[in-house]
Amino acid sequence: MTTFPVQRLFAEQILLSTGWAENVALTLDGGGRIAALVPGQLPAAGDERLSGPVVPAIANLHSHAFQRAMAGLAEVAGSGDDSFWTWREKMYRTVALVDPDDVEAIAAKLYMEMLKGGFGRVAEFHYLHHRADGSAYADPAEMSLRILRAAEATGIGLTHLPVFYAHANFGGVAPNPGQRPFLHGPDRFLALLNRLVPACARAGAELGFAIHSLRAATSDEMRTIFASAPVTGPIHIHVAEQTREVEDCLAWSGRRPVEWLLDEMPVDQRWCAIHATHMTPEETHGLAKAGAVAGLCPATEANLGDGIFPAVDFVAAGGRFGVGTDSHVATSVAEELRLLEYGQRLRDRKRNRLAAGPGTSVGRTIFDMALAGGAQAAGIGAGRIEVGARADLVVLSGANPYIAAAAGNQILDRWLFALGGDAISDVMVAGRWKIRNGRHDREEDIDRAFGRVLNKLR
Structure with missing residues (x-):
């Protein structure tokens, strides 16, 4: 299995298996799993500060x-x-x-x-x-x-x-x-x-x-x-x-x-x-x-x-x-x-x-x-954000005023009933960022190949 350096993330609001928590320091191990979750923290030097509320993928x-x-x-x-x-x-x-x-x-x-x-x-x-x-x-x-x-x-x-x-x-x-x-x-x-x-x-x-x-x-x-x-x-x-x-x-x-x-x-x-x-x-x-x-x-x-x-x-x-x-x-x-x-x-x-x-x-x-x-x-267990789970995370856009003005469950209500996919900023799968600021790092190549298929079907 490929391993990566240990990562430290900081979330101001995050939906854990125990409910919403604030100011949480997350440590991810080299295999893309959550090694530690500590609420009530201040961001430390070297932490990656997430740009909005975090929910499980x-x-x-x-x-x-x-x-x-x-x-x-x-x-x-x-x-x-x-x-x-x-x-x-x-x-x-x-x-x-x-x-x-x-x-x-x-x-x-x-x-x-x-x-x-x-x-x-x-x-x-x-x-x-x-x-x-x-x-x-x-x-x-x-x-x-x-x-x-x-x-x-x-x-x-x-x-x-x-x-x-x-x-x-x-x-x-x-x-x-x-x-x-x-x-x-x-x-x-x-x-x-x-x-x-x-x-x-x-x-x-x-x-x-x-x-x-x-x-x-x-x-x-x-x-x-x-x-x-x-x-x-x-x-x-x-x-x-x-x-x-x-x-x-x-x-x-x-x-x-x-x-x-x-x-x-x-x-x-x-x-x-x-x-x-x-x-x-x-x-x-x-x-x-x-x-x-x-x-x-x-x-x-x-x-x-x-x-x-x-x-x-x-x-x-x-x-x-x-x-x-x-x-x-x-x-x-x-x-x-x-x-x-x-x-x-x-x-x-x-x-x-x-x-x-x-x-x-x-x-x-x-x-x-x-x-x-x-x-x-x-077939993957609970899928929640908790110690030992895979780090599969969705970061909602803190720059969106609907999200920025919400807290707790109201974040979910606004995302699901008022906003939709445009509210998503970043997505992590197994400890690796796959979507950053709404884009995938292979987006152009993927779109180009898909466009060829659509033209063929046309």
């Missing part, structure tokens, strides 16, 4: 990196009722045009944007494995290795989730041509995971895996993978995103998707149920009781017309959630958390739906929950 728990290149290109109305399913056809056309160099360039641009938006880690739900005709690259892990390279180039933390995808619908329906770049049988998928164990270890990435959805895998295939997977990291799955998915699942099994998943699979704290938008009260309570994280992507769910997750009831049942950016029509912590709360308000026609109770801050409540849920879903 959140893990983005759901990403399909290549889809960032098509953001904004599916907003032209079709001839009928546009839906997730018509959007998916446009996505397939994008898949058919990109090669490994393109995917690396898109992912690097996306990961840089995520850092600027306050995310310190991404869980990459990676199902683009092969060429457009379905043939494998010389190295079957080629596309995954490009994701690892993009994360390394930008400095974002990575939890890599190769995806098993074999069918077009429930019950093992044969895949359609647009899905050919995604497909594996169980043996080939397990071989891919074995290939990636040492690669992720060298890159410092966490390795888990995902089942694309109950549409894309049979129960026997899922059980084969669970029995032999060479990793103990997170398990993610899309579930109950669309009402048609629920109807198809009922027709196939007589049970709804989340109901079937909880009945048939060993769902526990390793699991992250992506979207889980359409649940009955019984499913909502069951998913919460299982200890799984609900992976919510409010901007994408709004863009695709998915529906609104029952967050108020899920949280009341003890459920855990985190946020991701999925198709990347948005790339910031603030936008996802704001839309999460606003969706609940629009449905219920009431305000402050996810606050922990009377007199509590909505921003603080949803930030804390997304921090904990994102860390669990990414």
Whole structure:
């Protein structure tokens, strides 16, 4: 592991695992972890004084990196009722045009944007494995290795989730041509995971895996993978995103998707149920009781017309959630958390739906929950600012008058509900500054490569 000199930082306001603290001296060890936190100090000679309030960097728990290149290109109305399913056809056309160099360039641009938006880690739900005709690259892990390279180039933390995808619908329906770049049988998928164990270890990435959805895998295939997977990291799955998915699942099994998943699979704290938008009260309570994280992507769910997750009831049942950016029509912590709360308000026609109770801050409540849920879903522990944790820090701009005039939880409320990504000045991942004054040190090269991809897709 690369080591660096010990660093000393000084923060006038910082959100620790124990709450807000003032005038805190931080010591970082050579491995990018927090060695000491001492509140109530004066800055010492040699301390780096941080330019504004400091909060933990959140893990983005759901990403399909290549889809960032098509953001904004599916907003032209079709001839009928546009839906997730018509959007998916446009996505397939994008898949058919990109090669490994393109995917690396898109992912690097996306990961840089995520850092600027306050995310310190991404869980990459990676199902683009092969060429457009379905043939494998010389190295079957080629596309995954490009994701690892993009994360390394930008400095974002990575939890890599190769995806098993074999069918077009429930019950093992044969895949359609647009899905050919995604497909594996169980043996080939397990071989891919074995290939990636040492690669992720060298890159410092966490390795888990995902089942694309109950549409894309049979129960026997899922059980084969669970029995032999060479990793103990997170398990993610899309579930109950669309009402048609629920109807198809009922027709196939007589049970709804989340109901079937909880009945048939060993769902526990390793699991992250992506979207889980359409649940009955019984499913909502069951998913919460299982200890799984609900992976919510409010901007994408709004863009695709998915529906609104029952967050108020899920949280009341003890459920855990985190946020991701999925198709990347948005790339910031603030936008996802704001839309999460606003969706609940629009449905219920009431305000402050996810606050922990009377007199509590909505921003603080949803930030804390997304921090904990994102860390669990990414397989990295708590994600908080405390001794022994990785130094994954977001510095909000002390030059912004909204931030400068705020203290404590009001900082979060103003960032999340009034400002957004523009309020972020600096971002540190594992003790290394990746964003300084709103810019990445490789920004020009990353933008240039990404621009070439966009021109190719045009």
